[in-house]
Amino acid sequence: MSDTYAPHEFQYSSAEHQAGTALAGMWLFLATEVLFFGGLFLTWIYARSQNLAGFDAGARETELWIGTLNTGILLTSSFVYSTGLAFARVGNNRRLMQCCFAAIGLGLAFLALKFGLEWSGDFDKHLWPVGPDFKFAGEPTEGGARLFYVFYFIGTGLHGVHMVGGIVLVAMIAWRARRREFSPLYVTPVEVVGMYWSFVDIIWIILYPLIYLIGRS
Amino acid sequence: MSTTVVEAAELEKSYLVDKSTVASWLLTTDHKRIAILYLGSITFFFFIGGIAAAAVRLNLLVPEGLIPSAETYNRLFTTHGVIMVWFFLVPAVPVSLGNFVVPLMLGARDLAFPKLNLISWYLFIIGGIIELYALFIGGVDTGWTFYPPMSTSFNQSHVVLAVIGVFVSGFSSIATGLNFIVTIHRLRAPGMTWYKMPIFLWSLYSTSVILVLATPVLAITLLLLGFERIFRIGVFDPAIGGDPILFQHMFWFYSHPAVYIMILPGFGVISEIIPVFCRRRLFGYKFVAWCSVSIAVISFFVWGHHMFVSGQSLYASVVFSLLSYAVAVPSAIKVFNWIGTMHKGFIRFDAPMLYALGFVGLFTIGGLTGLFVAALAADVHLTQTYFVVAHFHYVMVGGMVTAFFGGLHYWWPKITGRMYPEMWGRAAALIIFIGFNVTFAPQFLLGYLGMPRRYHSYPPDFQVLNVLSSAGATILAAGYLLPLGYLTWSLFRGERAPANPWGATGLEWQTPSPPPAKNFATTPVVTEPPYTFPPPELVQNRV
Structure with a gap:
């Protein structure tokens, strides 16, 4: 799009209005x-308060290193994406696209660690809460x-x-950056x-202590 | 013939004929067309829920129950509850009348997010199809409240599918609420300040706040319930240290505010109708506006009054009881304001006004009997009886459905460009009023005498009142079928409606009926507060 004019949908009075x-x-x-998620955390904390010993025993079986590494990965991913936003604000679509790819890569790494490594390990350790095993x-x-x-x-x-949804959205931004759709007037x-x-x-920052930290010692 | 061609060419094409392919309707992002799609859908669900209600009333004609199996009866009243609550009452006014008139009242071209609006309809339809499928393959017998452990461990019916249907349709509610809030904040026409907005917008704004903040809690609760049902292990399972009462807290944290999702839009409709048909400015505009907001806020703090006999702390019950009384205050203020508006007004008894008058009376009865069940001691006697059933039907059906019909008649000329037949409209309003009271007034007595709800049979002593109630239901059904007939007739044969058939003041009446696809030829500028009707003396002089 041009650098001087940003289009807007018919129901808005201007591009700023739409933004x-x-x-x-x-x-x-x-x-x-x-x-x-608030409803989930509320029930979680309440159930924990009623079953302290069981929750603590459960928490001790979690993989602290994966959770901690994932926390770092996820925060870095957001940082990288925000850097991309800063590039978009000065009209650099190419750098924005690269940042999106990096953010997606980190997101996929999170998912691989979480579901590929951690969940499968949990199943191997018989931590799936259903059944006599x-x-x-x-x-x-x-x-x-x-319950834990x-x-x-x-x-x-x-x-x-939610991560998968986010990755799809970031990929769409990457696609649009590739088509040079963003400008200082349209980010x-x-x-x-x-x-x-x-x-x-x-959400993860609240999940991380709930899963890995509280009751571990 | 040539004159009609000229006339048609003069006007900008209305939204109804702008494009006419099936795709132009199913993929439309025009809020007016989506309102029509929604209107059709909720009408369909209204009659599905109505058929289930008819079967329930038929069963209760005789003490031993006409339907042979008690379980079938349980599935029928559950169908009635689930369909009526989530697929009619919660969406009804916002998604149909609200969708249609919100941008028009604001002087906007559309809602803020038209595509989201269309997505919300599809979510509603997907949820509805799942729900209908669940009912078709056998239904659910837990009651609409899905309490565990009944719903999770002791039940052979299709709970998971039914819960998924409600879950999906919940996201359609969230999308609509979000769209309304953002639209009202961001798309008001020049000069349209908050205090120049019609009360209907204040009501829908308050409703949307509840939709957006309460529905996600229902979603997570149903998700946890679904997990527990599928895997037979979970958060509400006392066998492993879970808590079934926790489900009730979570459920009512949504479902009590949801009661106000259902009634607040009704308040809004009535606040539009009464000033127009009394030719009077709405009495106490700011009170009515802020009462909507305060009802929405207080509604989040009263859920425990559904759980007085659940074993929750007595102190909690006392506080919930007190707060439940508090919510009656703004509701009562509104009733007084409507009556104040009518006082010394120049009242016209057109069909919308008849519905509005019916609403005020029936809602008042429903509201006052709510105080009975909000009182701790009285509730222990009345809970789980037909008294409660009568109370909420007076609010939901006598209040909300009546308001919906009032609003439908009021905006029908705007929506379709045709007038409905007035005499039929008035007749239907009266028949519904009479039928409703004959159906539900006896249920107060039955409940007071101790007849429990959700039972397939009852002691023979209660038969007279039950027969009366079932007889009333047939009158009510006739009353609801009438509009289906004459409104459909008016689509093709009704008199052409002028832009402003009622002499009303809102911006929606300043554009042609039916409105053009982009709502207004030029963006309106608002200078007057709403409801600026001339004093009634002047109106009388003119007549």
């Missing part, structure tokens, strides 16, 4: 996500540990679904996707 509206929409969407079966902490792993699999699974989609991508981190 502000899109950001408002994403903020509100993130508010719904907060309530969605469960590692803690027969022990006094069985119930709480089962119910939350563990639902929580990481939901977060993974809204980059910003909106960035908000979502960072939000996925924030």
Whole structure:
């Protein structure tokens, strides 16, 4: 697009009007996500308070190094994407595209570690909470540990679904950057996707201590 | 013939005939067409839920129950509840009337996110198809509340599918609510300040806040329930240290605010109709506006009144009871404001006004009996009885459905460009009012006398009142079928509607009926507050 004129949809009065509206929409969407995950965290913390020993026993079986490494990977991915946004603001579509690819690469690394390595290890260690094979079966902490792993699999699974959605969105930004669609006057989609991508981190920042840290000692 | 051609050419093409292929409807992003798609869908679900209700009332004609199997009966009332709550009452006014008039009232060309609006309809349809499939292959017998462990461990019906249907349709609610909030913030016409907005917009704004903040909690709750149902292990399972009461807290944290999702748009519709048909400015505009907002806020803090007998802490119950009384205050203020508007007004008894009058009376009964069940001691006697059933039907059907029909008649000329037949409209409003009261007033007595809800049979002493209630249901059904007939007739044969048939003041009446595809020829500029009707003396002089 040209550097002097940014188009807008017919229901808005100007490109700025459209941009502000899109950001408002994403903020509100993130508010719904907060309530969605908020419900999960509330039940998680409540269930933990009722079953401390079981949750602690469950938490000790988690792979701390994978969780910690993944935290670093995810935060780096958001940092890289934000760098891309800064490039987009000065009209550098090429650098934006490269940043998107890096962010996607890091996101895929997270998923590979989480689901390829960690989940399969969990299944091997009989940590899937359903059925008589469960590692803690027969022990006094069985119930709480089962609950912990119910939350563990639902929580990481939901977060993974959001990661996949985010990766698709970042890929779309990369595609549009390749077509040189962004300019200093038009970076809204980059910003909106960035908000979502960072939000996925924030969820992880709460999941990380809930899974790996609390009750480990 | 030549004159009609000229007339048609003079006008900008209306949204109805702008394009006419099937794809132009199914892939439209025009809020007016999406409103029509939604109107058709919710009407369909209304009659599905209605058929289930008819079967329930038929069963209760005789004490031992006409339907041979109690389980079939359970599936029928569950069908009625699930369909009516999630596929009619929650979406009804916002997605049909709201979708149509929100941009028009704001002086906007469309909602902020037209594609999201279309996605929301598809989500609704996908959720609806899943739900219908679940019901078709055998249904659910848990009641619409899906309480565990009934729904997770002790039940052979299609809980998972039904829950998925509700889950998916929930995202359609979220999309609509999000769209409305952003649109009302960002797309108001020049001069349209918050206090110049019609009350319908304030109501839908408050409704949308609840839709956006409460529905995700339902989504995660149903997800946890689905996991537990599929794997027979989970968060609400007391055998492993989970807590079934936790489900009730989570469920009602959504479902009580959802009651206000259902009724707040109704308040908005009534606040539009009454000033127009009384030729009076809405009494206490700012009170009505802020009452909507305060109802939305307080609604998040009253859920525990559904759980007085669940064994929750008595102190919690006392606080929830007190807060439930608090929510009655703004509701009552609104009723007084509507009556204040009518006082010394120049009242016309057109069909929308008849519905509005019915609404005020029925909602007042529904609201006041709500205070009975919000009182701790009284609730222990009344809970799980027909008193509760009568109470919420007075609010939901007597209130909300009546408001929906009032709004449908009021905006029908704008939506379709045709007038509905007035005498039929008035007749239907009266028949619905009478049928409704005959159906549900006896249920207050039944509940007070101790008849429990959700039972397939009852002691013979209760038969007279039950027969009365079922007889009323047939009148009510006739009342609901009438509009289906004459509104459809009016689509083809109705008199052509002028731009402003009621002499109303909102921006939606300043554009032709039906509106052109882009709503307004030029962007309107707002200088007047809403409801600036001349004093009734002047109107009378003119007559």
